Amino acid sequence: MENKVLTIFGIDFHIKASPDIMRLLTFDFKNFNKVENELCKKAIFIEQTNNPTKYSFTRLVWKSERYNIFESKNHRLISYANGDEILVDFSTDKFEVYSVDHVFLHEMIYLIILSRLGKILDLIGVHKIHGMSCVYEDNLYSFIGASNVGKSTLLLNLLSNYNIKVFSDDLLFLNSNLVCYIFPLRVGIPKDYDITSMAFDGLSQVLRRRFGLKELADPSNYLPEKQTMALKELFLLKKGHGCSVRKSTFLEKFSYLMKYLCIGFDTPIIFEIFWQTGISDFFRKLKIFLLRMKLMIYIFSKVDFKTIEYENEEQLKETATRLMNLNSN
Known part of the structure; x- marks a missing residue:
């Protein structure tokens, strides 16, 4: 086993895992060693284990075809149908992950990092939206929409033809003053998209049980100098x-922000560890929801919205040109 400390926004993730898993995680988060924004200090511990847990649990709190959840004091055991396990100690923020499947181990540790990061930042007023952001001529372009709606395809079209920088892909983090923080995860590459002429610094693959096999590219050569930028304009992507590129309707603004900010649709999270039993966690979740609603209202009043509607991939390429023309004007 290898030990490594991964720091994101000041939060230290102490990871103990096999060399193969550590290599994958190092590549996943390699660009965060360049991120200087420190938002809070906290330590999270994640360990890959070679044996199932020896804890004895008697209280079943959730049962489904995919997994069962047991609890005992501050501990939670998520027991998956195929024999995989995650043991959580909420009192120390420690996670032990067991599986003989390296694909599962990588996915779970990756998602635990993003799940805990999102919850910690939510509680200090920094919230995430499922979306993509890029920088062009010192302007931040942010796009939100459902999974597979075309965010990554649009980003690649922009990167291919214009001097665009990648600010974030998949997640956009921002605070109550609409300050956005760079989040340089790897860029998703849609199936059959040709990137041979692009300057990505390495490719990898990840197998997600929900989304299948996905190819990812390292955006090191496309990162901007600025690590924080103001959110002034938001584009809503829909098929x-x-x-067309037009002003968004009130209903579009409300539904997109409610889904992808307040509720958090399509954000990478492990639901099994996000919620906890007890009244204290209820009030934590209530606080998070109210903070997100407050941010939603502020975005409504301060940010310009446009809806990008398209029918096929060729029209999405045309949209990239339209956006650059709008910026020029």
Whole structure:
């Protein structure tokens, strides 16, 4: 086993894992050693174990076809149907992950990092939106929409044809003053998209049980100098009829922010560890929801919205040109 401390926004993730898993995680988060934003100090411990837990649990709190959840005091055991396990000690923020499947181990440790990061930042007023952001001529372009709606395809079209920098892919973090923080995860590459002419610094693959096999590219050569930028304009991506860039309706603004900010649709999270039993966690979740609602109202009043509607991939390429023309004007 190898030991490594991964720091994101000042939060230290102490990881103990096999060399193969550590190599994958190092590549996942390699660009965060360049991120200087320190938002809070906290330590999280994640350990890959070689044996199932020896803890004895008697209280079953959740049962489903995919997994059962047991609890005892501050401990939680998530027992998956295929024999995989996650043991959580909420009192020390320690996670022990057991599996003979390295794909599962990598995915779970990766998602534990993003799940705990999101919850910790939520509680200090820094919230995440499922979306993509890029920088062009000192302007931040942010796009939100459902999974597989075309965010990564649009980003790659922009990178291919314009002097675009990658600010974030998949997650956008921002505070109550609409300050956005760079989040340089790897960029998702849609199936059959040709990136041979692009300057990505290495490729890898990850197998997600929900989304299948996904190819990812390291955006090191496309990162901007600025690590914080103000959110001034938000683009809502949707598939429809024709190709257009127009002002968003009130209903579009409300539904997109409610889904992808307040509720958190499509954000990488492990639901089994996000919630806890007891009244204290209820009030924590209530606080998070109210903080997100407050941010949603502020975004409504301060940010310009545009809806990008398109029917096929060719029209999405045309949209990239339209966006750059709008910026020029």
